[in-house]
Amino acid sequence: MSARREFEVAVVGLGGLGSSALYRAAKRVGAGALGLERFELGHERGASQDHSRLIRLSYHTPQYVRFAQDAYAAWAEVEEEAGERIILRTGGIDLYPASAPNWHEDYTRSLDEVGIGYEWMDAGEAMRRWPQWRLEDDVRVMFQEATGIVAAARANSAHRRLAERAGATLVDSARVTEVREAGGVYELVTERGTFRAERLILTADAWTNELLEQLWRPINLTVTQEQVHYYASRDVEAFRPDRFPVWIWMGVPSFYGFPVFGEEGAKIGEDVGGDEVTGDTRSFDPDTGYAARLDAFMQEHLPDGFGPYLKRKTCLYTMTPDRDFVIDLVPGHERAVVGQGAAHAMKFASVYGRSLVELAFDGTARSDISAWGIDREVLTMEDAPKSFYV
Numbered sequence: 001m002s003a004r005r006e007f008e009v010a011v012v013g014l015g016g017l018g019s020s021a022l023y024r025a026a027k028r029v030g031a032g033a034l035g036l037e038r039f040e041l042g043h044e045r046g047a048s049q050d051h052s053r054l055i056r057l058s059y060h061t062p063q064y065v066r067f068a069q070d071a072y073a074a075w076a077e078v079e080e081e082a083g084e085r086i087i088l089r090t091g092g093i094d095l096y097p098a099s100a101p102n103w104h105e106d107y108t109r110s111l112d113e114v115g116i117g118y119e120w121m122d123a124g125e126a127m128r129r130w131p132q133w134r135l136e137d138d139v140r141v142m143f144q145e146a147t148g149i150v151a152a153a154r155a156n157s158a159h160r161r162l163a164e165r166a167g168a169t170l171v172d173s174a175r176v177t178e179v180r181e182a183g184g185v186y187e188l189v190t191e192r193g194t195f196r197a198e199r200l201i202l203t204a205d206a207w208t209n210e211l212l213e214q215l216w217r218p219i220n221l222t223v224t225q226e227q228v229h230y231y232a233s234r235d236v237e238a239f240r241p242d243r244f245p246v247w248i249w250m251g252v253p254s255f256y257g258f259p260v261f262g263e264e265g266a267k268i269g270e271d272v273g274g275d276e277v278t279g280d281t282r283s284f285d286p287d288t289g290y291a292a293r294l295d296a297f298m299q300e301h302l303p304d305g306f307g308p309y310l311k312r313k314t315c316l317y318t319m320t321p322d323r324d325f326v327i328d329l330v331p332g333h334e335r336a337v338v339g340q341g342a343a344h345a346m347k348f349a350s351v352y353g354r355s356l357v358e359l360a361f362d363g364t365a366r367s368d369i370s371a372w373g374i375d376r377e378v379l380t381m382e383d384a385p386k387s388f389y390v
């Protein structure tokens with residue numbers, strides 16, 4: 001570990017968002033960038049460490065669609081610099097059962113406004129193109145070609161590697177226990193000594209409030225323990241990325257899944273299916289009720305993707321009440337920013353990190369982040385109404 005203790009900028013939390021921010025910070029100030037992580041780099045206790053996360057332009061507001069466009073462009077820069085592939089475009093389908101709310105109206109309106117094409121088809125046509133699916137006649141399907149996979153764990157490693165190459169200091173096992181501003185400098189007390197930085201970027205996700213409340217106040221966040229399954233699929237060849245696109249079941253409950261990527265079988269998850277926990281009280285044990293729902297969906301709709309478990313993995317969702325991001329300066333601070341990804345941010349990590357760094361240094365970001373301010377009433381009001389579906 002470097003003996004250096006004074007930095008121009010410190011990033012606290014090196015998951016998906018923090019690793020990206022550290023990379024962008026190091027590109028800007030080289031050895032002036034510090035990254036602090038409470039566990040090992042690439043640990044599995046947070047939100048960002050699996051083979052795959054969905055990336056898509058298909059979103060419910062034009063601002064997210066545009067931010068996703070910026071994310072694809074920023075990922076291309078990272079891929080170029082890292083010399084490796086992080087994004088795999090498989091195309092993607094959003095499946096709307098008859099019982100689904102009218103979410104498709106928001107999605108198509110947003111895509112139309114930004115000028116992004118998509119294709120509607122009925123269940124019969126979808127099953128002709130992707131015979132892996134078993135669908136009721138009344139399911140409608142929207143295909144968007146840009147959708148695909150972020151190789152999440154690989155992306156995080158690439159960001160951290162590039163940050164280090166640009167001169168950044170990365171410190172693992174360094175939980176920040178105290179953060180305070182003193183004489184225009186942020187002092188960060190960690191398990192490995194005290195560090196100082198002129199600017200601060202907080203990307204601590206499930207642990208955000210432990211830090212934020214020391215600088216300002218806590219915000220309303222709900223943490224849940226989610227779960228994904230990989231199956232030893234009966235027909236693994238039919239689930240290769242060139243034959244089987246990424247998918248989202250836009251019903252309630254909502255499921256999503258991936259072709260074979262990282263493990264030799266199909267993957268499925270449920271959006272907001274888990275019990276409320278905290279970053280410290282969560283377990284790593286799969287939940288049986290959750291497992292039964294994932295298995296039942298596979299058996300009903302993707303029977304050849306089903307099979308014995310290859311791997312089951314738990315993971316944390318940390319959500320604002322409106323499920324929108326927080327990308328903003330900490331109130332009362334001109335050089336401290338906070339990023340909270342509302343449990344759908346991995347796809348945006350490339351541009352998210354860039355935006356946080358721009359905000360910390362310039363007070364403004366190139367991408368439009370205006371909807372994700374920390375002054376939203378829902379973040380601090382008592383008994384905030386919660387709406388977790390996006």
Ligand SMILES: Cc1cc2nc3c(=O)[nH]c(=O)nc-3n(C[C@H](O)[C@H](O)[C@H](O)COP(=O)(O)OP(=O)(O)OC[C@H]3O[C@@H](n4cnc5c(N)ncnc54)[C@H](O)[C@@H]3O)c2cc1C
Nearest residue numbers: 013015016017038046047048054176205315341345346347
């Ligand atoms: C099962 C699952 C599926 C998902 N699917 C998708 C998807 O398909 N597409 C998508 O875009 N997003 C998806 N998401 C959401 C996305 O993964 C998260 O929004 C994103 O990874 C959050 O990144 P983060 O860096 O904020 O959090 P984390 O990766 O949790 O990183 C936070 C880091 O801060 C560290 N930390 C905390 N406190 C301190 C401290 N005091 N001192 C030092 N370090 C600290 C933690 O140890 C951790 O490493 C999914 C999430 C899950 C769990």
